[in-house]
Amino acid sequence: MIAITIFEDTTQIVATKKKKDKLEVKSLISFRSMYEAYTSKNVDALTSCFMEIAALIKDKEAYIVLPDDKFRLDYYYYPTNSEKEADIDKFLKANAVDTEKYYYSLPFSLKSNTFSFKTVYSIEKEYIDAVLQAAKAADFLVKSAEPMSFCAVRYKNTPKNEAYIFELYKNSASVIMYSPLGGLFKMNLSKEYALNNLSGNDLSDLLLLVNTVAKNKFKNITGSADIYVIGAKSSVSKITFAHESSRVYKLRPNGSLIFKKYTQTEIDEYYIGLGTLLQEFEVTPVKFIKFTVANVLPNAVKETTKLIQIEQDVKKITRVLILFFTFVITVQAVFVYYLSGIEVPDKLQNDFDYANRQITILKKEDGIIQNVKKSQEPVGPIISEILANKPNNNELGFTKLSIDNTVTAKNSSDWIKMSLVSTEPVKIQEFVSNLSNDRFKSITLTKMDNAASAGINSADISIAKDIKETKKNTDKKKE
Incomplete structure (x- = not known):
């Protein structure tokens, strides 16, 4: 975000970036004066200036700071603490603030x-409208338009302390008084204090005059305030308050700033612009005062700016996501392309296919075993003996195993049934031979198939049970 501060003799541009709870100063630029174009409401001349600024700096989120000479500034008694729009309108009308003609702020x-005093900044709409029209033509998003005096008070960040802010121009002069007991009050000075008419550099007599008038016009100020002087740099640097030099405000580092690239002297030259940018951060709180923002932009512009800002933020996030996913897809595409160029040796591919087939067989075998284990019959010893005689898993496996303890003498051959697969027929024969013992006396190889193309042999085996006629087994079949 940038601050564009319009002085009478120059225009200052401050480019910054939010960094957590601080403001990092990125650039300080001195540009030709826009003051004449601003005071004459010359949209074309203002547009030309904004176009040139846009060419100097990329950031288009702008905070405008305007001289106080075109502002009306006063403080008024407010008989309530209501923040309702109707009550505010009534208050403004009672104090001759024409909202049809003026933009205003209550900072x-x-x-x-039960009541309060409110400070009212107001300015003719034509000045702000001209600036907005020119900024829009240069594609700037204007978020704020504040007077210099309030920016100075904010930068100082000591709202409990009083201040005199003298603004001296070639043909006019004024002083803005700030008091935490009243707010802000503007007093126009006689033309002899305008820079073109100023005869001496010592303004001690002016300070005495201001104190005298303040006793009648702005009684809340004590007269011992800090002193600011704002105006043409070449002239302001020569002005002194001989008898009150200790009160002339010496700028100091603001805790809300980061300015690694610049010295304190350089920062001091641009403190007004930095003051308006600090509105993005909370001012030191004081319980009995409400210290907010002196932004005089119309509400419609403020709301539109918020919507545009949200839209820009969404677009920015969308662009980041698109870039991220584009990167991910590119990496995946490169990876796939790389893999597609790798040739797998035939032997390795065959081993892989064989391993997959064996995994399938083992899974089936494990499923059979687990089902049999769940049987209510004491089949554990039977299974253990069958497996003890089985060759290596890579040479022979089961696709089916059933044990039926309900068999009778008529169908005793259905006691145990197995389906086997093996890469070598001899392994099936070896298994049958090893299995023959006192428990498994009658083993029959009921089926033998060879699938030459797949290199797999299958066989079905049936084992009959030795049934004693004196005892019937009524157990359930487990498979």
């Missing part, structure tokens, strides 16, 4: 339990 309120 300062001194609160009590």
